[in-house]
Amino acid sequence: MAVSLDLTQTRPAGRTITARPPVVASAGAKPSLLGMSRRELAEAVLSIGVPDKQVRMRVSQLWHWIYVRGFTDFDRMTNVSKELRQRLDDAFTLARPELVLEQISVDGTRKWLMRFPSRGAGKPVEIETVYIPEEGRGTLCISSQVGCTLTCSFCHTGTQKLVRNLTSEEIIAQIMVARDRLGDFPEADTPQGAIVPGEGRLISNVVMMGMGEPLYNFEEVKKALLIASDGEGLSLSKRRITLSTSGVVPMIEKAGSEIGCMLAISLHAVRDELRNELVPINKKYPLKELLDACRAYPGLSNAKRITFEYVMLKGVNDSLADAKELVKLLKGIPAKINLIPFNPWPGSPYDCSDWEQIEIFADYVNRAGYASPIRTPRGRDIFAACGQLKSESERLKRSEREKLEAAQVTAGEQPVEPSPAAPAGS
Structure with missing residues (x-):
């Protein structure tokens, strides 16, 4: 039997369905460091005041925390100074979709x-x-x-x-x-x-x-x-x-x-x-x-x-x-x-x-x-x-359209297009 978990709903008490609490991007979120090339990541850390001579080291550190360790929280990056962690958090995000x-x-x-x-x-x-x-x-x-x-x-x-x-x-x-x-x-x-x-x-x-x-x-x-x-x-x-x-x-x-x-x-x-x-x-x-x-x-x-x-x-x-x-x-x-x-x-x-x-x-x-x-x-x-x-x-829009057309045919009506569905997430 297939299992579906609707993650927009409240989870039952005591049931664990994820290895760690996901950090989710919100509307109007800060730019993400995820998906940046090394060059773009270097430009990002330069933009928040990291000295030129430290850029290569900081890029290497961030790359490790993001892609090897999978961190979404800058505060967990223990070999980065607390002050720089705060600047990173103020300017960027590592949120998941x-x-x-x-x-x-x-x-x-x-x-x-x-x-x-x-x-x-x-x-x-x-x-x-x-x-x-x-x-x-x-x-x-x-x-x-x-x-x-x-x-x-x-x-x-x-x-x-x-x-x-x-x-x-x-x-x-x-x-x-x-x-x-x-x-x-x-x-x-x-x-x-x-x-x-x-x-x-x-x-x-x-x-x-x-x-x-x-x-x-x-x-x-x-x-x-x-x-x-x-x-x-x-x-x-x-x-x-x-x-x-x-x-x-x-x-x-x-x-x-x-x-x-x-x-x-x-x-x-x-x-x-x-x-x-x-x-x-x-x-x-x-x-x-x-x-x-x-x-x-x-x-x-x-x-x-x-x-x-x-x-x-x-x-x-x-x-x-x-x-x-x-x-x-x-x-x-x-x-x-x-x-x-x-x-x-x-x-x-x-x-x-x-x-x-x-x-x-x-x-x-x-x-x-x-x-x-x-x-x-x-x-x-x-x-x-x-x-x-x-x-x-x-998929749901197609299903609803097919149901509407079937109902119209059964009633002897000419099928018509349904009104547009509400935007996702509305």
Whole structure:
């Protein structure tokens, strides 16, 4: 049975649901140091009067307290003078975003609904972040945008219009909140009963596969991922950070040379006419251009393969002929194929391929030399699986609209659009 914790409500007495009390940003909050590059952090401490000769040391200290220890309270930074701690607290914040909802699947997958300030969007915005525990690793799926412009026909997120890009602060905050909730910082405890890897880091892998197209928010994604891979902070290996794109061809080489993380391509079809329907960006950057960009990806080798994601849609892209064409398309590219059973969502026009057909497809590409594990769906019961993410307010608006239209049809009326929903948090 899935568990949902509405964190905007009062918690029952005596029930502990977080490793430490979260510090939450308020409206009109001070600027956050979270998500700043080292250069920006240096400028920040200079702005409050730290002498030039101390800047490097102070940046190093702050970086450690923020990213290694996970502190949100300047007063706990014991190797910083009390007077400087007060100046930092007066000028800046390390607050986490508002955590609205935490859902826990029967399989241990966790999904968090986070709310951020409007920042030009007109009202506060919401995104979803997912944690997937597996044997030997824990993967965090993070978002880069609120909504998406790409309208991939099999993807729930694509039914939510793009509201705005996330900042580097908001991207990094997703990692910080997840580590808070899992007890993945020193001095923090993992929640009792949580399903997590038996040893090592609880969050060992990060994938940019949540809401949005990362390469349409390149600079903020780049800044966040360089912070995440900084060896003196969060210290995630670039081999354990994967950026997934639907195929923004001009930015692929840039991602490889300036970020250097692993690359995943949301492929899903082996013919342009079908991919135009499933992944409409293909009309702008067709398969040949996309695969040429993959062949030129900086650092590509057998040790640094590109992952090609392929959602299995019944009667659409799952035939043995499709499998054969997929192998032919990827010839010469060090690659692995990630076969994803389609995860249904309300109103979706597709069905998941039969398991027997998925196994036939997988067997062919495996025999051709591509590692293609069939990803067992995780978190379906809380809409946390691949292609199911969408902000809760948008999901509820769609649900209410569908109920209204059904009621109008039953009454013999012409369906009309409901009035706009109240802003999130109102």
